[in-house]
Amino acid sequence: MDDWPLWEVFIRSQNGLAHKHAGSLHAPDAALAVENARDVYTRRNEGVSIWVVRSIDIYASDPGEKEELFEPAKSKVYRHPTFYKVPKEVKHL
């Protein structure tokens, strides 16, 4: 079974949100990966669409370097609307 590649499964739920990672499974090809994903991850109507991606094709950031990677955003509080003072008498801002 280890000859079978590992696939990451992404599912779009009923409510129109983006596909979300649901889990992973082994399958010999993409078509069977989708069929197996239906049985493993949507037994209760969890989805309206399934994506499968070979796990080996996913690139990821290094958890050990997350401090440096995400540091630039930390000092930029002015990117949030709550940073700005809105005068009480001004509406719809």
Added chain:
Amino acid sequence: MIQYLRQSRNSCIITAGAFFPFFRSMYTQMVEVLGGQNGETAQERRFQARIDAAETIEAKDWMPEGYRKTLIRQISQHAHSEIVGQLPEANWITRAPTLQRKAILLAKVQDEAGHGLYLYGAAETLGVSRSQLVDDLLAGKAKYSSIFNYPTLTWADMGAIGWLVDGAAIMNQIPLCRCSYGPYARAMIRICKEENFHQRQGFEIMTILSRGTNAQREMAQDALNRWWWPSLMMFGPPDAESPHTEQSKRWKIKLLTNDELRQRFVDQTAPQADYLGLQIPDPALHGNADTGHYKFGQIDWAEFYNVIKGNGPCNRERLRVRKAAHDDGAWVRAAASEYARKREGLPALEQQI
């Protein structure tokens, strides 16, 4: 820096879903805590600090070998239990009393296959291969829950298993939804959501039988008599005999002790038996109004250890059936591999099986 998510074909890095958001604290300061305690290295101290700060450990994060090994053992045993756990109930699928009961039982057994897969996936993130896990089970080297080595003699056993065995499993699994290892916690969240119906359908079977004819009520009582004590054993040996509990609690891969969980289970289940009008087979069982807890009698630990060692009523039968199912499916796996190869236009291998 960008890197491959997976370093080898066999280690799956993300699994069992971002479907359910999991509580996560801010990435707190990694303070160098107290020097040299218990011979811990600085790396181990940082790891423990992360756990103490309720951070989730993910597959690619650094972790002590002991943490990794303990988790592989715990998660794979859990996965094997789901897979072997299909067998006692599969025994009754063809003999379910109504079409609806048959459909419900099929759905439950299918869920258990799914739960086994979520858990194998979580174990694989720790660097162990699926085929190794399956081989260990089939070779009789891996452990699974002792409860599945008892026979299912009557239809009432389907009720007792759902009510008691799934009830005990849920009791054990709910705290694990908060365990420190992300892939395991996420698998547990999915499983707990799905397993609630398992327990309810079992209790419903028990309710119908206990409100039925005398023969049906006796059948329900008999099932309770046979499954009660093995269900209490599911939580494992008493705390005094569980040497690893302390370390596992520190690592947050065990949140409550065996005895704590067992007590909660008895407290929760005893009033349910009263509702059914059935007698729990323990003359020492009684509620204590002062403590709010039930006292219960001595568990026969000799029986527990005997079943764990492979001498329960059905140990050999379970492995024989599991192995036969695996062998019987070999041609399907071979055909699927061959078809995939053909579609990719690669040359066929001479012999696959």
